[in-house]
Amino acid sequence: MAAVNLSMSNQSKAATRIICWNCQEIVCQFGNCSSCHKLLPQPQEIDPFTLLGVEPSIDVDFETLEKNYLKLIHQFHPDQFITKSQTEKTIAQSYSAQINNAYKALKCPFSSSKLLFSMVFGQALDDIPDPAPVLLEIFELNEKRMYLTSIIQAQNFVHEIETKIDTAVGEYDAAITQKDQLKAAHFLKTFLYLFKLHQDVQQNLLNPSFDQAT
């Protein structure tokens, strides 16, 4: 069922008509030519969310992402076109590069949330200065992190960060829907910082050696 949905959504959004390079029929540009079944050049401008058939959100559905990615790579990997014409080989090469890159961009919440921001507002997040309340919050959390002395404290801290992450994600998604750029930038920057902090605490503080060291 997911497979059908995926190709449908791709097709409807990328229904540019082109002339098949091989049979000259005028066809829709997705996958193979509906007339001669040769591989068609894929639309380059398609965004990673649409390409991989996942909802554009800060909280990408990893299971669907993984499944759709592997399905597409299986279909378009250059190995599947080794006995085909040079044109098809070239198309397969560039399309599977596009699929790999899209997956890489969505796999990490860091890059996928930034991508979503620039897609919605047409501006890169890094071009927007950090809002003062965000800096203040970061400052307070950094200070708190410095004074952690036991694994129990670190665990509580991780829970606190996780709650904050949930809030930031909710506010960010709402801001995206409301097309409120300032609010979105605020919560995305908060989220990205919290995400990094969460990784850092888990890696460096949540292990037995931390307890012994303190």
Place this chain on the structure above:
Amino acid sequence: MLLQICEPGTTPTPHETDDNIAVGIDLGTTHTVASIMMNGRPVVLRWGHQSLIPSAVRLFENGDVAVGEDALKPNDGKLVLSIKRSMTNSTAPEATFTVGHVKWSAVTITAQILKFVKNEIESVLGRAIHQAVITVPAYFDDAARTATKQAAQIAGIHVLRLLNEPTAAAVAYGMNMHSQNAFAIYDLGGGTFDVSILKPSEGVLRVLSTAGDTQLGGDDFDKALIKLIEHKHNTTLPSTPQVKLWARDLKQQLTHKKTIPYEIDLNDTKIHGDLSVEEFDAAIKPLVDKTLTIVDQAMRDTKLTKDQLDSVILVGGSTRVPAIIKAVEAHFSKSPLSYLNPDEVVAMGAGIQAGALTHGANTVLLDVIPISLGLETMGGIVEKIIHRNTSIPTTQSQTFTTFVDGQTALTIHVVQGEREMVNDCRSLAKFTLRNIPPKPAGTAKITVTFQVDADGLLTVTAEEETTSTKQSVEVNPTFGLNEEEMIAHLESAMKHAQSDMRKRLLEEAKVESKRLIQALEKALSLDSCLLDAATLSQLQNATADLKTSLDTQDIDTIKPLCENLERLSHSFAEKRIAHAIRQS
């Protein structure tokens, strides 16, 4: 695994044309092994009882060459062993030999091995072989991969795919595995070490990470053994291929004996003694530890823990050394698998993949780039464009700008490596992008695109984009030579290479021309009403010219005419699309 000896003259699958038959070749540091699919199973090719062809080449003064067992027989001329270790640095002086009047390089010597193996395969199968999947160490850099592909081309082999050795082994084991969990391949060969972590799911065998060392293998164990004996007798052994082979033999005996006697004749004296497995293990411990550090790096890149791995598979002849088996078992807390012959499993996987590529397969292999690729920026700092363990194929672009007012040229230096400074990385190519319109510093926009294909080979394109100018330079980073120049360069070594290459190019041009003519004729029959009389006759004339040129069998005539027709038909295609959109 079913292994069978193939009778000369029997075809793997009857009625197959030469075009859809392909072999797998494991081009190893010490041995080369070949395999082919027969009745749905990979069969390792055997010559008598032997499946391993020594990757040894003897170069004679008169220009003659002996390969394999014949090269090992004591003889005159120069014996070259382990040439694969020079492939990562194939233009370096130590990889170049002059014997008699012939200048040899790592590429041309490797080509001799492949040519010999091709002939051997053809005599066993009783038919011509033109295509192969050739395996390379996963950690081979771009230069070594290109060099391998060139060697194959000189030997008259079209490389369907360069396959990473651990991935090939995973394919061979994958035939018997139905797990969806990740597993590790520990591949220690004669000259190279690789470790890959793979995960099979949804019909894709995905490499999650790979790491390795192209200068670490069984050869280094031999060297450690020689050093150990030198130390015991306080002497120096000559560094000849004979001593190397002697040490290799001792090492092999130690895989199943606790203590072995040894003796060797030096010029005036004879040294002899006993060697215990404990002494040997202690001598190779630093090397074994080095492999485990590399394993940890690969694991870190996957973000998996060791207990999330289903199994660890041992590949490569050097994994027969008991100290390796023990070390791997202790490191992973799992007893490693090695039920397929570690010398043959890579060739088997290559054979399976050769069959899959020519006949279609249910599983697709998704590999990664082993070493990061980048560009030199101000101050000799490397800016990474593609990070290691990125799935391939991949394309990445980066925009650069000029740093001096009125600057009209920019040097682009492509490097491969993990280090921050250019001097610590391997230089792949350097080229200059010229004719940048003079502008204030920082306003020109130069986009550099790195494209890595499924063989792990890189193409770099640089484009200067202003309102009106656009230019691009393509680089095939290795020796700064393009394919045709390379063929010309090696012509003296291989007389037939160029004509083969031209024949291939001619065939491709003819196929492309015929396709274009057919397509255009069909389009004209549908929509010629969209064209004015002059354009129509121009198209028809260009088609007729191209048709006539096909009989000339001359690529230099056909190609420009084909490109011309392609150009002319472009605006017709645009008219047709516009027309179709108006209609709907």
